[in-house]
Amino acid sequence: MERHWWKEAVVYQIYPRSFMDANGDGIGDLRGIISKLDYLKELGVSVIWLSPVYRSPNDDNGYDISDYQNIMDEFGTMADWEEMLAGLHERGIKLIMDLVVNHTSDEHAWFVESRKSKDNPYRDYYIWREGKDGCEPNNWESCFSGSAWEYDETTGEYFLHLFSKKQPDLNWENEKLRDEIYKMMTWWLDKGIDGFRMDVINFISKVPNLPDAEIVHPDRPYQGGHRYFMNGPRIHEFLHEMHERVLSKYDIMTVGEMPGVDADEAALYTGEDRGEVNMVFQFEHMDIDSGPRGKWDIQPFTLTDFKGLMSKWQTGLNGRGWNSLYLNNHDQPRMVSRFGDDGTYRVESAKMLATLLHTMQGTPYIYQGEELGMTNVQFASIDDYRDIETLNMYRTEVIEGGADPEQVMRAIHIKGRDNARTPMQWDDSSHAGFTTGTPWLAVNPNYTEIHAKAALADPNSVFHYYKRLIELRKEHPILVYGDYTLLLADSEQIYAYVRELEGQRLLVLLNFTAESVRCELPGDLTDGEKELLIGNYEAAERDWQGLELRPYEALVYRFFC
Structure with missing residues (x-):
């Protein structure tokens, strides 16, 4: 097995909106991150994965990008970003950026042009279709609920959006589009970043005729079309081309977020002789408590189920590819609440789960606050939530579908994405020291007990346990390889x-x-x-x-x- 720096790395994910606010507007920003670089150095991580900071109207908290080569005003300026990068590199920490190229914002210049007319030069940068029998082109359901198609009156056609209707999917069949994306990636790499985390990258190749999905849920008007856009017919061709044109020219780290892959498929994506990506984020273990109706249909699972999935990936990629190791991120609930005990044994179970992740073969990922043992939150009202996926689901199930609101809120408390997005808990002052203003999303009320200031002062804290685990991986290659x-x-x-x-x-x-x-x-x-x-x-x-x-x-x- 070849040895590489990215295999030996420990990655820390920053969700900038919730990490640290430096200017008091209630929204985390780049200068806030700069103020906490010594904290990251103290923890000992070697790579930061920065969730999107690009210009965006924020329909999906930055994953709807309107300009790939500018910084969102709320987060700061390009000069701030450059100072942050220099500060990380001075501390021996690398930076990987989020690459979101399955879709853009509908406010991106490409889409503004694309929707103007059917013969616009940018029309084919996106996926447009005529309606069928007075309805959408097919019956696909958006990952955020509702139809995956939106009608546009200007040209009388529908555009595909696998996520929000303000996130139109890019058409990777268009060679000019791919050229534009590769130029943009090269621009960032030339600015000195150390790689990319690639958002839903295995969605970029769709089955050309976009057929109707099989009807699995007769009570729903739209159905999951995943088999037609996950791991599509040209996905390996596109990723190999990306590698040849861009990635192979730099000593960088790449990780592809790939829902729906199994270990054999992941070996194809990550095989060192194939020239695609270094590792993937797979979701089998993240779906372990999802029932037949999906994420919100929460079902119990057993430890043997969990061990079976984790072991399948450990043995399935051994010598064939490389694992990414994670139990939570900005899209998943807090791991100590989901897989441990966030009450009596919060500290012990947080450390136990950290031990699991840092003693397996692969590259561990720490999500901000995980190193403090931060927990899920239980807001009383749907009005306290901000996540578009959560709000769309509540509207579909409760307001339109008549479901029991208490039952839906219980599911949100367990699986909602805002569990991970409550502001970072720095100390026990107002709003956990995250902001001097009003936070964009309320702080978890337990911040008075769980916060970084206390953790740094306590040698037996979850933070110091993480620090020791990271040191052990550096001292003992057996933990990596x-x-x-x-x-x-x-x-x-x-x-x-x-x-x-x-x-x-x-x-x-x-x-x-x-x-x-x-x-x-x-x-x-x-x-x-x-x-x-x-x-x-x-x-x-x-x-x-x-x-x-x-x-x-x-x-x-x-x-x-």
Whole structure:
């Protein structure tokens, strides 16, 4: 297995709107990020993934871009961005930017031109179709609810938008469009960035005739057309072309967000001999609690289910590709609330989950506030939420569909994207020290107890545990590159595995419950001398013939041969 800096990196995602506000307008900004660079250096991360800061009308919080080569006024100026980049590089931290090229804003100059007339030179930069039988061109549902098509009166045709109606999809079949995108990417790389996180990049190739989706939900007017736009017929061709034209010319990191990929497909995207991307964000483990009706149809899952998915990716990409390791981000609820215990054992379970992510093969991603053990929020009213996906779903289900609002709000409390987007909790002052103004989204009320100031002062905090995990990955290449073998596959309480590399061996033990659990290990793992590399409780004497793990305990041992 080839070794690369991006495999050994630990990435920290900044969602700029919610990270730090420097000017008191309630919205995080670039100067706010600049003020916290030493905090990031202290944590020890080696790469920042910056969610979009490009010019945007903010229909989807910056993922609707109106100008790829300018900075959103709310976030600051290009000079601020350049100062931030220089400050990161001075501290030995690299920067990857969000690349959003499946769609633009409907206020982008290309689309403004495209909708003017059918013979406009930019018309074919987007996907336009005539209606069918007085209705939309097909029955696809938008990822944000409702139809994936919007009628435009100027030309009497519909344009495709897989997300918001203000996010028209780009037509990657158009070679001139691709040229424009590659020029834009090159421009950013020449400014000194260190790579791209590529938003829903496996959506860019659609099946040409855009057929109707199979009717899976007869009670809904629109159906999921994912099979016709996920991993489409020209996706590998497009990504290989992007690599040849742009990516291969720089020593950079690339990660593709790719819903709907399995391990075999991911091996094609990330194989080092294929020239596409370095790694992918897959979603199988993020869909583990989604029922037949999708994300909001929340279903219970078992630890064996979870271990099966995680293990499939660890073994499936070993020697074939590379994993990205994450349990939350700006689109997902807080991991300690979803996979741990955000009450009594919040600190212990946050550390346990961090141990899982940082002791697997792949590149770990930390989402801002994760290193503090930040939790989900439960706002009482839909009026307190800002996320377009959440608001559209509530309107569709409650206002238009008559669903029980309390039941819908429970789903939002568990899975809503605003769980991750409440402002970063810096201290216990007003609005958690995020802003001197009124925050764009309310702060989680538990900020008085959970905040960075307290975490930095407490050597036993979640923050300092993360710092040690990051140091261990630098000290022990086995944590990055070692093979993975699952143990105790049938246990519904314990997640255990071994990492092995060049004669070295590590044992990872994780208790996923709020109870003390006895752990019966194979004999070859109970004998011999071992060193405890890290644990989330004070060290204690262990009886290896009947090892007991405390609630949400995490242990990592190194074996001496």
